[in-house]
Structure formats: structure tokens, C-alpha cells
Amino acid sequence: MLSLQHKVNPEEQVVGWYTTDDKITYVSSILHDHYSALCQDCVMLTVDVALTNSRMAVRAYTSHTLLRQDEQVISRYQSLNPDNDPNDNRVTARFSHARMVYYSHEAERIGVDAMINSIPDGDGIDAPATMLTHTESLSLSLTKLRHSIIVVQEYVRGVQVDIYFFSSSFLCFTF
Numbered sequence: 001m002l003s004l005q006h007k008v009n010p011e012e013q014v015v016g017w018y019t020t021d022d023k024i025t026y027v028s029s030i031l032h033d034h035y036s037a038l039c040q041d042c043v044m045l046t047v048d049v050a051l052t053n054s055r056m057a058v059r060a061y062t063s064h065t066l067l068r069q070d071e072q073v074i075s076r077y078q079s080l081n082p083d084n085d086p087n088d089n090r091v092t093a094r095f096s097h098a099r100m101v102y103y104s105h106e107a108e109r110i111g112v113d114a115m116i117n118s119i120p121d122g123d124g125i126d127a128p129a130t131m132l133t134h135t136e137s138l139s140l141s142l143t144k145l146r147h148s149i150i151v152v153q154e155y156v157r158g159v160q161v162d163i164y165f166f167s168s169s170f171l172c173f174t175f
Contacts, residue, residue: 002038016043022050022057024095032063032095043098060098 005012017035019028028044036042041062048057104112114131121130132140 014039016045018045018047020047020049022046022048022052022059024061028095029063036063044095058100060100061095062098064094064096 002014014035016039017031019031021028024044024046032042032044035044044061044063046057046059046061048055114137
């Protein structure tokens with residue numbers, strides 16, 4: 001696949017790999033070792049497709065190569081990766097968070113916004129969504145804005161009432 005990709009886009013380079021598991025496992029180290037041979041400073045992305053906390057969290061990691069000294073770790077690594085040199089005691093075992101910045105073109109941003117704001121055709125989690133017209137999208141945005149303004153107004157009123165009661169009780173104590 002990589003050679004086919006280079007035929008179509010020769011300027012693109014492999015910078016890492018991704019997994020749809022949000023946990024880093026021992027197998028992650030083995031896969032990371034493989035991709036590290038293809039690129040320098042290989043990056044691993046974890047994509048939480050289970051939508052934990054109602055979001056698809058994406059995290060980036062870089063790795064540090066450590067030496068294997070535990071015989072059980074060495075034998076397990078060899079059994080999972082039999083092509084590896086038996087005298088090689090390196091293993092990627094430490095991942096550190098890497099800073100991520102999202103970039104997109106305007107067309108991509110518009111497409112993602114349209115998918116986020118589209119209304120599902122049913123109650124199922126996999127229900128298809130219909131794209132909103134510009135007017136429907138604007139109406140939905142204004143409705144959300146109005147709701148946010150109401151929430152802020154209620155909060156401000158609550159703070160004003162609390163301050164008034166606090167001031168009154170403070171004045172009662174001073175008399």
C-alpha cells in the first residue's frame with residue numbers, strides 16, 4: 001500500500017500510525033517498532049471510536065526505546081515477533097503524550113460542521129443523517145445561541161441574588 005501511495009503522492013511521507021483502541025498495549029510497542037523503521041520520530045495516534053464521554057478523542061504519542069531485561073518480556077516479545085533478532089534487547093516500552101494541533105482547509109471544516117449539525121433520520125446510533133440547508137443550519141445555530149444566552153442570564157441572576165443575600169446578612173451582622 002505504501003508503494004502505491006508513493007506513486008500517487010510522491011511528496012507524502014509516513015509520519016506514524018494510528019489505532020482505534022484508546023489504550024496503549026504491549027502490541028502497540030511491537031507495531032510502533034515496525035513503523036519506526038519507516039520514519040524517524042514515529043508518532044502513534046489513538047482514536048477513541050467508542051465515543052467515551054460523547055467525543056471521539058484523538059491523542060498523539062511519541063516513544064522512547066528501552067532495553068528489555070526481564071526474561072519473560074523478552075520471550076513474549078520474541079513469540080509475538082519471531083522475525084526479530086534474538087540478540088536485540090531493545091523494545092519500545094514508554095510512550096509520552098505529544099502536542100497535537102488540528103489543521104483543516106475551509107472545505108473540510110464546512111463538511112465536518114455539516115456532519116455535526118445534521119439531524120439523524122431515526123433514533124438508532126447508526127441512523128443516517130440528512131444535510132441541513134443553509135437556512136436550517138442558521139436556524140439551528142440561532143436556537144443554540146438563544147439557549148446559551150438564557151443559561152448565562154439565569155446564572156447571572158443567581159449570582160446577583162446570592163450577592164444580595166450575602167450583603168443583607170453581612171449588614172445584619174454589623175448592626
